[in-house]
Amino acid sequence: MAALLTKEKETTLYLGPQHPGITGNMMVELKLTGDTIQRAKTHVGYLHRAFEKLMEERLWMQCFPIVCRICVPEPDPNEENLARAIEEIEGREVPERAQYIRVLMLELARITAYLMWMGGQSGSMGLYTMPQWSIGDRDYILDLFEELTGGRVYHMYIWAGGVRRDLPVGFKDRVRKVMDYIESRLVDYDRLLFENAIFLKRAQGIGIIDKEKALEWGVVGPPLRGCGIAHDVRKDEPYEVYDQLDFELITHEGNDVYSRAMVRRKEIEQSIHIIRQVLDKMPSGPIHNPGPNPLKWKVPAGDAYVRTESARGEFGYYVVSDGSLKPRRVHVRGPAYVHGIALLEHLLQGANVADVSFIMNSLGTCPPEIER
Amino acid sequence: MSPMNIIWMIAMPFIGAAIGLLYIGISRNITARVQNRFGPPPYQNIIDIIKLYSKKTAITHGVMFHLGPVLAITGTISTLMFVPILTGNYPIYLFSFQGDLILLMYIMVFGCLAMALGAGQSGNPNSAIGVSRGLTQMFGYEVPFVIALIILMVRFDTSSVLDIIKAQDTVAHWNIFRSPFSFIAAIAAFLGMMGNKPFDIVFAPAEISSGPPSEYGGKYLALMQTNRGLFAFVKLVLYTDLFLGGAGDFITLILKTFALFLIPLFIGIVNPRFRTEQAMTFFWKWPTAIGVVGLVLVLL
């Protein structure tokens, strides 16, 4: 019998690029025997737009509309990164109010990304009520973005030296209202998804990351904190005003899909807590420290690496300037670059074919930031 | 055979399919309300099927691929012929005979097997995985289903559906109250048969595209959707006959079948799907155990 089983024919299953379970546009090539995956190989590059090349052809100011398109569900960390990298090379100061507004934007974006992830994670196991709720609720935050920046998805709001617009009248109250609403909805989300018996059954013990290896594998963000390792860029290397805000670092033991889910679930609460503090503490003052005319704007020669904690983990930009009107090189490090290729291939070995999309979603694989 | 019976024989598949599709349409509406939205009109599924029939169909994967949906709907229609639909003053039962319950047990599987053969020939690995999952799941839910039927057969000492209906003359005598163990086992099997949420592992879009039908499009898919509506109706009527005392007229029939239809629907809205082996464990654990307890009680 054992001999028969090992002789079982190996089939190849191409999951994607057109496949409803794949997050975005990528392909996972699976070698299966029966329902078990023997080997997995990811194929990326379906979304390559050559952003890094395009930025070498653009003025510094023209780079801001480009970078936000690198990560679609959560564009703000990109703008934040580019702005901070330029500020670091130039040595430009950012007014305190602008820093608070940036934190507000980043945390709102984090909540939208987590709500989107909830939809994806539960959609991957067929719980279609959850995406309908969470993506519908996400729209309330998108409305806030639209009021503040003019764009629902792409904001182009954070730029070098500060932010583009001040908060409209009554905006803080509307943010508070939306936060109250989302906090009240968390109870429903818990009942529907996080405490659902079938979700627990499916998520526990699936997609286990080796805890000892997690740091070496380059795991960041919620998957790392889901291994019980407390690292977060907001605490390790505080940027903007995160060191003046009080929030907790969420970790969860278990190393599996469920612990990653719980980390994200609890971080929504922390984000709401941060946003409330930001709204209370926000000082008045200027919002922008203007630079030279954008058409003649030369950034002095130098390089800088900056990082931001996005909803999927550490988002880093390496910006090199040669003192000219255009960047020499902007290199983007998306968390999904490691999670979506090396780690995913590793985790899929020996998994069930039913869990591919499940594991992918729990790692927050986002193809546009892999290939840029 | 009376001429009335022949007319019913021809008309019943169409009526059944229409009712089944309307139920599925209404279920889409109910789901939409739970999900904070309006949803499509209740007759949306019928529009979909008209559209699918009007599409060009230029796929070929061999003979069984063409025959699969046809055989499936044949199987469903023949099942319909053996299920007593109405009893009462204007009865509709076409080919009922002594022992039809045993025949039904077999013939209900026929449609699924035909689909499996057809989808298996399409060459799509998603279909192949879907077929193997479907057959596995069938093994799962057939066990409690058969046990439930055996309980009824032993209890009433008959294998005719009509006799079982006759035994349930008052509400208190409905089998849902008289043999609850059998009902629980059967309703668990029913969840698996309807393919609603915890047990939709066969069609799981996020895992295997849409499983067996992933190569079927156009008119084939139209046939399969019709089959889905009709098969839902057949199963609902059979369960009404077995556990809710049958139906005397169409209004009772619709009320009873719709009430039954709501059970898998509401479970499906708020639950994700099982993995294959979890579904198997589920079927073979509680419903089977309860069924066996019921069987022991009846035999004693």
Next chain:
Amino acid sequence: MNDDLDRQNNNIIANWARKHSLWVLAYGTGCGAIEVPPTMTSRYDAERFGITGMATPRQADVLLITGYLAIKTLKRVIRTYEQMQAPKYVIGFGSCTINGGMYWDSYNTIKRLDDYIPVDIFINGCMPRPEGVIDGFIKLQERIARGQAKGWQHYQENLDWYRANQKKVIKNWTMPDYNW
């Protein structure tokens, strides 16, 4: 052949059904895919108009090209489009399908979608709002009802021209030359 196609295109009942039941292929080809979930879910609820997602190309009617197409994706999109069953419709979603949009000087994205597959409706914007998407779908429904959405017919008639354009961009053509 052509008369037959025209007759199919002008069948009132079929067009009514096609109009009210548009199954969109779940293929997020670009960043526009982020606005598709809000369109489909509870806030905008495109299912009111009979617009639903479908998992495989064999079952879908509408191919929604959500944004720029990288050349690697274009190859798969052509394959997918040809697997769909006629009548089928293509919606070009976002400015980058019209003239390249902000990726006008990128070496890896195509600039004009209608050079490669026939497009029935373009929705502009980067990215279009869900209202815009629903409006685009309704415009498509109107065109279907009038029998004007015959891009698939255009593709069959001008296959050589489309093939020449496609092969100019896709270097290694390993697909069968005609597969529907």
Next chain:
Amino acid sequence: MDSKLIKEQEIKRNINNAFRSAEVTVVRRRRISVRFRAGILPAFISYLKEYMGFVHLVMISCVDWLEDNQFELVYHLWSYEEHIHAMIKIRLDRDNAQIKSLSSLWPHAETYEREIHEMFGVDFEGHPGLTDLILEDWSDLPPMRRDFDTRAFVAETFEWRKGREDAQDVRQTISARYGETIPEFKKDK
């Protein structure tokens, strides 16, 4: 300044004790930058990883300095213990760009090296498979090199729609192809 950068200075001293040729500069708090030569890079990086606590390979960047005819590879490492980011910069000759692979140290280094090989044409010795990662059937120069002109490539490969060039209404070219008239704007009174 110096009083605040104790940890950074200590790391600088340690590195210099082990590898004399490494030019270490402390850029600012939490950032150090190291210039190193290509020859014994794997030994240096594994020293940093094993003994200095730089366990997290953030990324590998490549910058094309066309004027100097050199590629600059930048290895970004992060120490979770000290919270210090190290950038190890290595210059390679542009015509004969070759360096040893780090894929044995970190599994995800493999992906970065594949991308750099594809986008710049740098060869990595000892890499398990330098196949294409992102592009498909690419026959031109590696596209991220400075001497690859993306605009010339686009003008050669793709056809632009009229309207991008002369600011005319884009709908005209679309409607000309399908033989339809442009709908008029309905103006409200």
